[in-house]
Amino acid sequence: MTVEEFILKIEAEFPDMEQGKLLPDSVFREVMNWNSINALILIAMVDTEYDVILTADDLRSSVIVNDIFSIIQTRHT
Amino acid sequence: MALVSVENVKFSGLAACVPQFEYNNIDYDLLSKEDNELLIKTIGVEKRRMAGPHITASDMCQMAAEKLLSQMSVNASEIDILIFVSQSRDYVLPCTAIVLQDKMGLPKTSLAFDIPLGCSGYVYGIYVLGSLLSKGQLKKGLLLVGDISSLSSCYLDPSTFPLFGDSGTATILEYDPAAKPMWFNMQSDGSGWEAISIPEGGTRNYPKEDSFLIKEVAPGIKRSRFHLQLNGIDVFNFTLREVAPNINVLLKHLSKTTEDYQYYLFHQANKLMNETIRKKLKLVPEKVPYTLHKYGNTSSGSIPLTMVSELRKELEEKPLSLIFSGFGVGLSWASAAIETDKIICPELIEYPNLGDKTPQPKIEDIKSFK
Numbered sequence: 176m177t178v179e180e181f182i183l184k185i186e187a188e189f190p191d192m193e194q195g196k197l198l199p200d201s202v203f204r205e206v207m208n209w210n211s212i213n214a215l216i217l218i219a220m221v222d223t224e225y226d227v228i229l230t231a232d233d234l235r236s237s238v239i240v241n242d243i244f245s246i247i248q249t250r251h252t
Numbered sequence: 253m254a255l256v257s258v259e260n261v262k263f264s265g266l267a268a269c270v271p272q273f274e275y276n277n278i279d280y281d282l283l284s285k286e287d288n289e290l291l292i293k294t295i296g297v298e299k300r301r302m303a304g305p306h307i308t309a310s311d312m313c314q315m316a317a318e319k320l321l322s323q324m325s326v327n328a329s330e331i332d333i334l335i336f337v338s339q340s341r342d343y344v345l346p347c348t349a350i351v352l353q354d355k356m357g358l359p360k361t362s363l364a365f366d367i368p369l370g371c372s373g374y375v376y377g378i379y380v381l382g383s384l385l386s387k388g389q390l391k392k393g394l395l396l397v398g399d400i401s402s403l404s405s406c407y408l409d410p411s412t413f414p415l416f417g418d419s420g421t422a423t424i425l426e427y428d429p430a431a432k433p434m435w436f437n438m439q440s441d442g443s444g445w446e447a448i449s450i451p452e453g454g455t456r457n458y459p460k461e462d463s464f465l466i467k468e469v470a471p472g473i474k475r476s477r478f479h480l481q482l483n484g485i486d487v488f489n490f491t492l493r494e495v496a497p498n499i500n501v502l503l504k505h506l507s508k509t510t511e512d513y514q515y516y517l518f519h520q521a522n523k524l525m526n527e528t529i530r531k532k533l534k535l536v537p538e539k540v541p542y543t544l545h546k547y548g549n550t551s552s553g554s555i556p557l558t559m560v561s562e563l564r565k566e567l568e569e570k571p572l573s574l575i576f577s578g579f580g581v582g583l584s585w586a587s588a589a590i591e592t593d594k595i596i597c598p599e600l601i602e603y604p605n606l607g608d609k610t611p612q613p614k615i616e617d618i619k620s621f622k
Binding site: 210211212216218222230 | 287290291294295411483484485486488489492493524525527528531532
């Protein structure tokens with residue numbers, strides 16, 4: 176599991192987002208047109224793909240894509 | 253894990269009622285067209301029925317119950333117990349069930365009381381009513397389950413207003429020593445109560461004048477302390493964590509697999525949430541009926557409404573093995589494994605908007621009574 180694969184999975188869920196624009200150090204809220212529904216879509220995808228449940232605190236404490244990916248790596252068994 | 257069973261009780265009839273007035277979420281002017289489209293696509297609620305200020309959950313339950321009793325040729329005088337499951341009671345006190353006992357002509361020898369639960373309420377209601385019938389001292393029970401959540405969500409709060417629809421349902425359970433056992437897995441977690449709540453109006457925060465003042469609580473979200481508040485991410489986390497394991501524990505306890513059941517009736521919470529649970533359980537879409545797109549999240553009424561709307565013919569014509577799963581406000585969640593055998597299931601009823609008592613709510617009215 177790599178951050179690049181994670182980004183591909185995000186792009187698959189957000190087809191309206193410009194493909195290739197999201198990078199490991201991107202501020203995801205800026206690139207992903209962040210709103211509460213998109214937050215739920217991301218949480219659902221991470222749960223389905225990695226069996227990890229991102230909480231509101233996880234998202235609050237994350238700024239760039241790599242922050243979220245680190246949380247997933249830490250909890251993924 | 254509260255793995256419990258109910259013996260000697262037959263699931264014999266089911267009816268459901270929705271208000272005639274239909275609200276289309278594309279018309280919601282607090283969000284842009286793009287945001288409305290994203291919401292409809294992701295959350296799955298395109299249209300829903302709204303009761304407006306003139307129709308209560310109990311009115312719709314009563315209409316469903318009267319239709320069901322007449323189709324089953326059961327007289328109201330034969331009902332030994334009536335339970336009303338709802339978060340939308342007629343009065344602060346007394347219990348709505350007791351008011352209904354009189355309105356519906358049930359005998360004074362009958363038991364009547366409410367169970368204030370929402371999303372998990374149908375499963376809880378079947379368990380409680382079934383348990384009380386299983387001894388055979390009470391023969392026939394009426395379970396009335398429904399909510400008008402649209403009334404408690406603020407028009408100016410896009411995090412709640414587009415989600416809810418209204419309905420009332422009626423289920424008849426009967427003592428029957430030949431019935432197959434029903435099995436349940438019941439759970440609760442009060443630590444998350446605030447995620448879905450109306451913070452003021454009860455005795456903990458008794459209503460005062462400013463309980464009804466609408467204030468901006470977050471950017472773009474306005475509501476009063478007497479309106480429903482919903483923390484979407486917390487609720488989402490809870491359902492992803494708890495619902496599938498709860499069902500898996502029940503199946504394992506019964507030495508069954510997901511293949512052994514024809515249909516899975518989930519509380520209609522939202523499409524993204526329900527689909528994620530469906531995938532976790534590896535269920536094919538054909539086994540998981542939806543009414544979210546037509547009727548929205550109908551709280552306690554969602555499971556019986558979905559059964560009537562989507563499975564009526566099959567429920568009437570052949571035996572079915574079903575799994576129910578309700579989850580939400582409380583936080584409370586429960587699943588049930590129930591076998592039905594050609595039940596009576598009248599067509600979905602519409603509660604009319606006609607006449608002086610129930611004028612059709614207009615969009616302006618919806619805004620004003622929010």
